[in-house]
Amino acid sequence: SQQGEEDPQALSIQEGENATMNCSYKTSINNLQWYRQNSGRGLVHLILIRSNEREKHSGRLRVTLDTSKKSSSLLITASRAADTASYFCATQQGFAGGGADGLTFGKGTHLIIQP
Amino acid sequence: NAGVTQTPKFRVLKTGQSMTLLCAQDMNHEYMYWYRQDPGMGLRLIHYSVGEGTTAKGEVPDGYNVSRLKKQNFLLGLESAAPSQTSVYFCASSTRYRQETYEQYFGPGTRLTVT
Numbered sequence: 419s420q421q422g423e424e425d426p427q428a429l430s431i432q433e434g435e436n437a438t439m440n441c442s443y444k445t446s447i448n449n450l451q452w453y454r455q456n457s458g459r460g461l462v463h464l465i466l467i468r469s470n471e472r473e474k475h476s477g478r479l480r481v482t483l484d485t486s487k488k489s490s491s492l493l494i495t496a497s498r499a500a501d502t503a504s505y506f507c508a509t510q511q512g513f514a515g516g517g518a519d520g521l522t523f524g525k526g527t528h529l530i531i532q533p
Numbered sequence: 534n535a536g537v538t539q540t541p542k543f544r545v546l547k548t549g550q551s552m553t554l555l556c557a558q559d560m561n562h563e564y565m566y567w568y569r570q571d572p573g574m575g576l577r578l579i580h581y582s583v584g585e586g587t588t589a590k591g592e593v594p595d596g597y598n599v600s601r602l603k604k605q606n607f608l609l610g611l612e613s614a615a616p617s618q619t620s621v622y623f624c625a626s627s628t629r630y631r632q633e634t635y636e637q638y639f640g641p642g643t644r645l646t647v648t
């Protein structure tokens with residue numbers, strides 16, 4: 419079963435604008451990760467945020483985590499055409515939750531950056 | 534470093550045929566995973582391995598078997614292929630510290646069609 423659910427399912431914006439994607443999950447987690455997938459390619463890790471962190475930055479990426487609401491958001495600032503891809507959140511469940519060792523992925527947000 | 538490689542890249546099987554997908558990683562990672570991705574879906578975990586000689590079931594293990602005879606290799610087998618196994622298969626590897634899984638490194642995927 420999907421643990422994370424991304425919102426929106428699809429997002430189209432103009433180059434230079436900011437893009438925000440949200441992820442909600444159901445059980446306690448150790449960490450939450452965001453991945454990017456270009457069409458026909460494997461996933462590439464973007465950023466990991468631990469359950470005791472609230473915000474993390476990496477270049478043009480900003481991730482927030484609210485464990486009380488079981489939600490996370492990914493902000494891409496000053497978007498570029500090359501950011502066009504699908505973005506997935508993935509959670510690793512906390513040991514207390516009895517989670518498996520693998521990550522549980524959402525269905526993804528398909529982001530299109532219009533030039 | 535090649536990272537994570539998968540062979541073959543594409544394959545077409547007839548119902549009932551068998552095949553093995555090979556995944557290799559050169560990062561000395563303890564953990565390896567097999568996922569499948571279907572249109573409009575996130576990745577679902579098939580099987581995973583926490584070390585040489587050990588494997589475990591993920592979310593959707595039925596119809597698949599795996600083996601990890603060497604630390605760098607993780608094989609996924611389909612004994613009797615079914616059309617429902619038409620999918621894109623991704624292998625991934627990661628390190629782990631205590632109960633936390635770190636970022637996963639993905640291969641380029643194998644596109645399998647079962648007719």
